[in-house]
Amino acid sequence: MIGTPAHCPYCALQCGMTLRRERGAVRVAPRDDVPANRGGLCQKGWTAAELLTVPDRLTTPAMRPRKDAPLEPCTWDEALDRVAAEASRLRSLHGLDAVAVFGGGGLTNEKAYLLGKFARVALGTSQIDYNGRFCMASAAAASGRAFGMDRGLPGPVTDLAASGAILLAGGNPAETMPPFMRHLTEMRDAGGALIVVDPRRTATARQSDLHLQPAPGTDIALANGLLHLAVTEGLADEDYLAARTTGFDAVRTVVNAYWPDRVERITGVPVPAMREAVRLLARASRAHVLTARGAEQHARGTDMVSGFINLALALGLPGRAGSGYGCLTGQGNGQGGREHGQKADQLPGYRRIDDPAARAHVARVWGVAPESLPGPGRSAYELLSALGAPDGPKALLLFGSNPAVSAPRAAHVEERLGALDLLVVADVVPSETARLADVVLPAAQWAEESGTMTNLEGRVLRRRRAVPPPDGVRTDLEIIAALAGRLDAPGEWSADPEAVFAELRRASAGGTADYSGITYERIEAEGGVFWPCPSEDHPGTPRPYLDRFPTPDGRARFVPVEHHGAAEDVDADYPLYLTTGRVLAQYQSGAQTRRVAALAEAAPGPFVELHPDLAGRLGIEDGARVRVESRRGAATVQAQLTTAIRSDTVFMPFHWAGDGRANLLTNPSLDPVSRMPEFKVCAVRLQPCPSRGDDPPHPLERSAL
Numbered sequence: 102m103i104g105t106p107a108h109c110p111y112c113a114l115q116c117g118m119t120l121r122r123e124r125g126a127v128r129v130a131p132r133d134d135v136p137a138n139r140g141g142l143c144q145k146g147w148t149a150a151e152l153l154t155v156p157d158r159l160t161t162p163a164m165r166p167r168k169d170a171p172l173e174p175c176t177w178d179e180a181l182d183r184v185a186a187e188a189s190r191l192r193s194l195h196g197l198d199a200v201a202v203f204g205g206g207g208l209t210n211e212k213a214y215l216l217g218k219f220a221r222v223a224l225g226t227s228q229i230d231y232n233g234r235f236c237m238a239s240a241a242a243a244s245g246r247a248f249g250m251d252r253g254l255p256g257p258v259t260d261l262a263a264s265g266a267i268l269l270a271g272g273n274p275a276e277t278m279p280p281f282m283r284h285l286t287e288m289r290d291a292g293g294a295l296i297v298v299d300p301r302r303t304a305t306a307r308q309s310d311l312h313l314q315p316a317p318g319t320d321i322a323l324a325n326g327l328l329h330l331a332v333t334e335g336l337a338d339e340d341y342l343a344a345r346t347t348g349f350d351a352v353r354t355v356v357n358a359y360w361p362d363r364v365e366r367i368t369g370v371p372v373p374a375m376r377e378a379v380r381l382l383a384r385a386s387r388a389h390v391l392t393a394r395g396a397e398q399h400a401r402g403t404d405m406v407s408g409f410i411n412l413a414l415a416l417g418l419p420g421r422a423g424s425g426y427g428c429l430t431g432q433g434n435g436q437g438g439r440e441h442g443q444k445a446d447q448l449p450g451y452r453r454i455d456d457p458a459a460r461a462h463v464a465r466v467w468g469v470a471p472e473s474l475p476g477p478g479r480s481a482y483e484l485l486s487a488l489g490a491p492d493g494p495k496a497l498l499l500f501g502s503n504p505a506v507s508a509p510r511a512a513h514v515e516e517r518l519g520a521l522d523l524l525v526v527a528d529v530v531p532s533e534t535a536r537l538a539d540v541v542l543p544a545a546q547w548a549e550e551s552g553t554m555t556n557l558e559g560r561v562l563r564r565r566r567a568v569p570p571p572d573g574v575r576t577d578l579e580i581i582a583a584l585a586g587r588l589d590a591p592g593e594w595s596a597d598p599e600a601v602f603a604e605l606r607r608a609s610a611g612g613t614a615d616y617s618g619i620t621y622e623r624i625e626a627e628g629g630v631f632w633p634c635p636s637e638d639h640p641g642t643p644r645p646y647l648d649r650f651p652t653p654d655g656r657a658r659f660v661p662v663e664h665h666g667a668a669e670d671v672d673a674d675y676p677l678y679l680t681t682g683r684v685l686a687q688y689q690s691g692a693q694t695r696r697v698a699a700l701a702e703a704a705p706g707p708f709v710e711l712h713p714d715l716a717g718r719l720g721i722e723d724g725a726r727v728r729v730e731s732r733r734g735a736a737t738v739q740a741q742l743t744t745a746i747r748s749d750t751v752f753m754p755f756h757w758a759g760d761g762r763a764n765l766l767t768n769p770s771l772d773p774v775s776r777m778p779e780f781k782v783c784a785v786r787l788q789p790c791p792s793r794g795d796d797p798p799h800p801l802e803r804s805a806l
């Protein structure tokens with residue numbers, strides 16, 4: 102048997118792989134017919150099959166008879182009956198918004214769609230949001246206001262290799278999407294230049310031609326400074342500005358005040374490096390400006406991205422084949438997961454829930470009255486932090502996220518989860534959040550189910566079932582449909598992925614993210630289809646902005662933005678910047694990857710990166726235990742000394758649970774537009790703590806073994 106064509110369960114690159122069953126085990130081999138990875142996989146992809154057989158895989162539903170009692174196994178009927186009965190009771194006591202739903206960007210399009218419909222139709226609640234609010238929201242908001250649409254990359258990922266210059270702000274794909282690096286390497290081999298903007302000299306920065314190393318939270322100043330230089334050096338594309346954009350004059354006025362010396366003082370980036378970056382971008386006949394979480398997860402993240410989009414527009418990049426602005430989407434279905442209605446303010450097809458025409462269209466597909474649909478609800482952090490409060494939800498149904506580890510100010514979020522009357526978690530493994538639940542529902546995962554995922558290019562891909570799920574496990578679609586049935590929800594509630602996709606196509610028809618022309622057969626035959634795709638004879642849209650932008654006048658819009666600095670700046674009490682992010686071998690909250698032996702070994706525990714100069718001042722040695730404190734809490738982790746970081750900044754990955762959690766420290770200050778929390782900068786202080794004999798080995802010691 103040749104095996105089942107599949108895609109990796111983790112990130113948005115959705116690398117192609119083949120799954121083959123060999124002597125009872127499932128083996129992974131990379132596919133070279135998928136442009137995103139062309140034969141490459143990272144260590145997470147290579148080891149992904151282990152997820153199917155982790156020892157503590159959830160296989161039976163469980164519930165707590167009382168709040169203080171342990172979880173006990175039960176039947177599916179008992180679990181689903183309890184959820185439906187409790188949800189109904191809480192709704193009649195406290196109103197429809199008493200029950201909330203939280204989703205994830207790793208869920209298939211079908212699940213994201215059905216979850217949004219379930220919240221609005223079966224529960225009638227406005228209280229639904231998802232972890233993509235912690236991920237893509239700022240880039241999505243900024244793209245929407247500039248281009249009238251939000252689709253990660255402006256073209257196929259292979260366009261990058263033909264680019265003459267790429268500026269990547271706040272992304273570390275050498276660790277977060279390793280096979281993606283080949284597109285950048287190919288570009289460099291052909292003479293193109295890679296410019297990386299990151300406070301750390303990351304594995305990605307080491308492969309760049311130019312590394313700008315700003316202080317965390319200063320990217321708006323940097324982007325405005327680069328644009329200032331583009332204008333003063335006569336590099337702005339005046340013909341393009343006149344033909345394809347509006348609003349440049351206001352931006353030109355704002356960036357006037359961002360003269361190079363001032364920007365160097367704010368960011369720490371030397372003027373000649375800024376000048377070089379602008380020249381490299383402007384000289385190239387094709388160029389890209391890309392952002393990732395480092396330039397998005399800020400209390401001014403939307404403005405930060407707008408700053409970079411303004412730069413791209415001034416250089417005439419968006420809407421030209423082989424050029425443009427793009428955002429590197431993060432989660433497996435980070436793109437599709439943000440299009441089909443699990444967002445607080447959204448209906449399927451990237452429609453706004455407060456738009457009467459959108460409500461009428463979707464209500465017709467759902468077979469309900471438009472007036473019955475709730476309005477917009479709370480954003481992710483606002484929702485989590487309102488749980489159990491007098492005016493907040495009393496129950497939460499959670500699918501595909503582990504906020505006890507991944508939400509900002511995680512100790513507070515944990516406390517709020519504990520204040521609920523009912524917490525229901527559907528997961529594959531007993532995640533830290535599932536362990537807090539009153540009802541745990543064991544879900545099928547990637548290779549055990551079918552559906553569609555939309556990758557970072559905007560290409561809709563097939564997820565195929567390669568192995569049967571373990572006995573006792575149900576798919577999320579089956580769980581949602583069964584609950585809808587118990588709640589007597591009106592309309593159709595199929596659990597068959599293809600039937601749900603057919604309904605999603607109708608619901609998205611005419612919307613921004615129009616999937617109506619996409620079928621499972623076409624995805625199969627064409628190796629994926631790019632949205633928008635409004636009819637079955639439409640070829641799909643690999644490069645959406647070539648003729649016009651989907652704004653009312655067809656032009657891209659400049660948005661003037663000003664530098665404000667971090668929401669919480671450093672001071673005498675908390676003198677250091679903390680920034681957070683990822684390492685190669687762990688994924689997100691670590692619920693999956695901490696259970697894969699080779700990954701747990703490669704990245705065994707939480708640490709803080711700091712510069713040797715800083716460590717010397719504080720009396721901290723490499724490998725020592727340190728206490729990192731912010732105004733939200735304290736974390737105990739091991740010190741990793743590196744000259745790759747600024748000496749005013751420390752870095753922690755957020756993949757581990759317990760008292761080494763980076764999110765015990767992070768600042769939940771929210772972006773006013775996207776409601777994105779400021780994961781990427783807060784103020785902390787460090788102190789050495791006495792060492793204990795039973796410490797887990799330091800990551801460096803482990804890798805040296």
Ligand SMILES: Nc1nc2c(c(=O)[nH]1)N[C@H]1C(S)=C(S)[C@@H](COP(=O)(O)OP(=O)(O)OC[C@H]3O[C@@H](n4cnc5c(=O)[nH]c(N)nc54)[C@H](O)[C@@H]3O)O[C@H]1N2
Nearest residue numbers: 271272273277317318393394395431432682683685688689
């Ligand atoms: N191994 C691994 N891969 C992953 C994931 C994972 O958890 N692990 N998660 C996936 C998901 S959901 C996502 S969203 C992506 C994220 O992918 P990336 O955005 O590449 O990852 P991060 O490490 O969060 O942040 C990238 C960089 O931002 C830098 N940074 C911090 N503060 C600032 C700042 O103020 N300005 C600038 N310019 N840069 C800053 C950090 O130093 C870091 O190197 O990765 C995806 N891939």
Ligand SMILES: Nc1nc2c(c(=O)[nH]1)N[C@H]1C(S)=C(S)[C@@H](COP(=O)(O)OP(=O)(O)OC[C@H]3O[C@@H](n4cnc5c(=O)[nH]c(N)nc54)[C@H](O)[C@@H]3O)O[C@H]1N2
Nearest residue numbers: 232236501502503507527528532544681689690692755780
């Ligand atoms: N400090 C800090 N915090 C961050 C970030 C940061 O950069 N710094 N990044 C943020 C970002 S970008 C993101 S995307 C979030 C991600 O953080 P989370 O939302 O916590 O993401 P995961 O850890 O991927 O959680 C997914 C959960 O769903 C389960 N699961 C997997 N497949 C399925 C399925 O098919 N069905 C169901 N029901 N469950 C499934 C997994 O086992 C896991 O428990 O973290 C955010 N938190």
Ligand code: SF4
Nearest residue numbers: 109111112116143146
């Ligand atoms: S880069 Fe992402 S999609 Fe590719 S193998 Fe690694 S985790 Fe999987």
Ligand SMILES: [Mo]
Nearest residue numbers: 235236431432
């Ligand atoms: Mo993400």
